[in-house]
Amino acid sequence: MWFSKSSKEVLKELDVNPATGLSNQEAQKRLEKYGENKLKAKPKKSLLSLFLAQLNDMLIYVLLAAAVITLVIGEYVDAIIIILVVLINAFVGLIQESKAEKAIEALQQMTTPRTLVKRDGEIKEINSEHVVPGDIVVIDAGRFIPADIRLVESVNLQIEESALTGESVPTDKDSNTIFEDPKTPIGDRSNMLFMSTLSTYGRGEGVVVGTGMETEMGSIAKALDEDVDEMTPLQRRLDELGKVLGFICIGICAVIFIVALIQGRELFDMFLTAISLAVAAIPEGLAAIVAIVLSIGVTKMSKINAIVRKLPAVETLGSVNVICSDKTGTLTQNKMTVVKHYVMNHLKDVPAEGAGFKGSDDENELIKSFVLCSDATYENGQGTGDPTEVALIVLGNRHNMTKNDLNQKYKRVGEKPFDSDRKLMSTLNEEGNGYRVHTKGAIDNILQIATHALVDGQVVPLTEELKQQYLQITLEMSNDALRVLGAAYKDVDSIIDADEMENGLTVIGLVGMIDPPRLEVKDSIAEAKMAGIRSIMITGDHKNTAVAIARQLGIADSIEQSLTGAEIDQMSDDEFAQKINNYRVFARVSPEHKVKIVKAFKSHGNIVSMTGDGVNDAPSLKNADIGVAMGITGTDVSKGASDMILTDDNFSTIVHAVEEGRNIYNNIKKAVIFLLSCNLGEVICIFLAILLNWPIPLIATQLLWINLVTDSLPALALGMDPGDKDVMKEKPRDPKESFFANGAGFRAILGGTLIGLLTLGAFYFGLVEHGHYIGEVNMPEEAITYARTMAFVVLAVSQLFYSLTMRNSKKSIFQVGFMTNKLLIGAIIAGIFLQFIVISVPFLADAFGVQMLTLFDWGVVLVFSLIPFLVNEAVKGFMRLKDK
Structure with a gap:
């Protein structure tokens, strides 16, 4: 019951000196003994459960059912290919999800709250997770309380404890209070601070008495780790889009199946084709690609601060x-430097360098008040605290009035912390046989509450004329881009409350400081x-x-x-x-x-x-x-x-972040439009072939292969595109703007239609080349296999080439640069190489129902495959001319 013991008893029990804190060695020993200062998180999902989650999809169930049926009827090759595609797809999803999780974990580490502690006699800022029992923690306004703490010292300290008690009004804290009743409610323990609560006012010091699960928060098992799988608005929109497309595609597949039934086609083949087309057409990879692009994007942004x-x-x-x-x-630059100081009738420049300056009595009083009325430190060329206060401490050092010396001579016994509404801070210090209030802050605010002024060593009433002189000097300094701070004092016989400090003051003078851009x-x-x-x-x-x-x-x-x-x-x-x-x-x-x-x-x-x-x-x-x-x-x-x-x-970092944010969004858009174009091409090809009563140009395993290789790899590479260097020359995107605005929808339809029609064209070309025609009865299997090979390769290669033109919605690929996205070039080369392997290695060719092409046919394939790319480049060229 730490709250029922005095602070001295607690410090003795935890074996720590409040002046110096723990040594680094002792802190390390206690960290090993008590563990990190954090609550137990929800258990992380195992790789197996993450992998199984990738299979938790209705279409995957249907595909697996199809694999079982093919096994039963003895079509082992088809079954193996279907299972392999499902497994590879799941592994890709697993890798993407793991990467996204790791990126978010890294970001959480970077945003862990920091805590000021005393270690080896110095105040250090450390990660809250490394706080240990016995640590002396320094608390100021605006900090989260890292652990359960018994206060040792407090000045006007207020803590917002709603995270623990539900009470939203800040609670006053007092280090000197002791509670004998062991059943004192948490909300009434004013000598204690609790993990995850918040300091809103004043300052204090305390000793850590409980960390991690040994805190009040830990005892009620309140998990701090939030779920990080909340979808962003974009992910939600794409998820909805995927569902809509899914229903459309399932409808198309049902129509295909019914038409095939009417036409008297082989039902099992059509069943497999319909299922494969549904899986290929529904962009279930969208959410995964968006997640990985976002996670990589935020990791990249963390590197630019x-x-x-x-x-x-x-x-x-x-x-x-x-x-x-x-x-x-x-x-x-946040490096404030005092360049001028003023006491009545005496305006002086502060030299850029040097120390040991001697000022007049009034100037010395001015500097003394500024130094005493501050919480900053400056030692060995390093300052801590508010930069404005650091500049005042440096000014004191240069006049041989160091903060340590003044604090020892004029001990602080009370204070009224800075408040952004008052724009003032006051301290009460011992002075001779009595006490003196030192106040610093906005000079116009000081003039409103002051009654006297210090003029050539004499205290005189503060007249309107004197006020105007102070304000005139303030105006002149401000016109020179200087920040102006005033100082005032008041002598009292006894210790007074904070509320009584800021009235009846005597103005000493002011300083002008600058923080260069x-x-x-x-x-x-x-x-x-x-x-x-x-x-x-x-x-x-x-x-x-x-x-x-x-x-x-x-x-x-x-x-x-x-x-x-x-x-x-x-x-x-x-x-x-x-x-x-x-x-x-x-x-x-x-x-x-x-x-x-x-x-x-x-x-x-x-x-x-x-x-x-x-x-x-x-x-x-x-x-x-x-x-x-x-x-x-x-x-x-x-x-x-x-x-x-x-x-x-740094402001510049915000601008860089905006640029990065624009490029990340554009990359996601490129990947999505590319995927939709590819999926649309596959649907158009199969749908038209069945409606026209053609032989099926692509079998199920070929569709699954293309969905896995030529869709996913380029889409991911587009998602990691270096971005447009001219993106900051464009206007900000309207958040209400449709994902398909600015011609994106047209490009998806155009690309998909061209890819689908050209795939059909390649199939037709393959048949004609073998001397056969559509509608021929008892067409040889060899001719259909060759035609399907042509269609299979054209569909894959046209999608790969088309990814190049998707890199920018306006600029030509020649303006963007072919080699500026090496990942995409690698994906294209890998895709073409894999297509070549599939049709040239005998056992793979047999499995996928394809055969080797002649050199002439490869030439035809390249011509067909380049058309969607060239048409889209021509459309962009026309748009650029139109814009001019």
């Missing part, structure tokens, strides 16, 4: 036409503009500062394109929505304004991406079509609410 948490985001990325981005760290962002914004995407800057900075940076980056042209949070508040929601398209910069905004901005852009039918990193950014991230969290500065809350995480916090 964009971790996609939710697969539907990949589809949505291609439709994004508004990117709302934070300024600091995303558009800029990222060098690559300007080009990315230009690229986004070319792609029909508007870039919007959202910042808590002063309007002039924001506009100055926006101008440098090409986001805005003038200050008229900017709006402040206060100005947003003066508009009604309808008025704001009407005017939203006039603005490119939103300054001095709160998280609530972010939600308004997202909703206003979405009201015009825009697909909006929004970045965020704070606890309060979660609502805007959820409201956006693509919520983007910062991987470096982002809180666990913002990451949990997001669809995508940027591991480098």
